[in-house]
Amino acid sequence: MTERSLRTGVARRAALASLTLLILAQALDAWVRGAPLGIYLLRILPLAIFLPGLIRDQVRTYIWLCFVILLYFLTVVLRLFYDPADPVAWVAMASIVVFFNAAMLYARWRSQELRAEVAPDISEVERS
Numbered sequence: 308m309t310e311r312s313l314r315t316g317v318a319r320r321a322a323l324a325s326l327t328l329l330i331l332a333q334a335l336d337a338w339v340r341g342a343p344l345g346i347y348l349l350r351i352l353p354l355a356i357f358l359p360g361l362i363r364d365q366v367r368t369y370i371w372l373c374f375v376i377l378l379y380f381l382t383v384v385l386r387l388f389y390d391p392a393d394p395v396a397w398v399a400m401a402s403i404v405v406f407f408n409a410a411m412l413y414a415r416w417r418s419q420e421l422r423a424e425v426a427p428d429i430s431e432v433e434r435s
Contacts, residue, residue, distance in 0.1 A: 311420065315416045315420060318412045321405060322410040325401075325405040326361070326402070329403060333351055333354070334347065334351060337350055353375055354372075364417075366418050370410075376407055379403055383400050384400070
């Protein structure tokens with residue numbers, strides 16, 4: 308496997324940090340509102356399902372998590388329209404925006420790196 312470039316590594320770290328912040332914001336919001344355990348699971352489990360793929364550095368996981376993050380974006384936007392002074396919702400919104408952009412850039416750049424790794428191998432096979 309190829310090594311990541313600096314920009315790819317920064318994008319991956321930013322995505323993982325913002326996802327961690329989003330998980331913490333979801334847990335804090337549920338705790339502040341006195342939510343039962345089931346609500347904790349409904350808020351955190353959809354994000355936690357993707358952790359093994361993120362740890363294994365699979366590009367498809369980042370892509371699919373971008374789709375799931377859009378659902379969180381919708382709920383946070385509605386929360387901010389209802390209560391614009393909610394600081395936890397603002398933290399969640401910032402982490403969602405940072406994650407989406409970082410994950411999108413990471414998926415693009417990493418897939419280009421992986422394609423560049425495979426391309427020389429294909430040209431060698433064609434020559435023989």
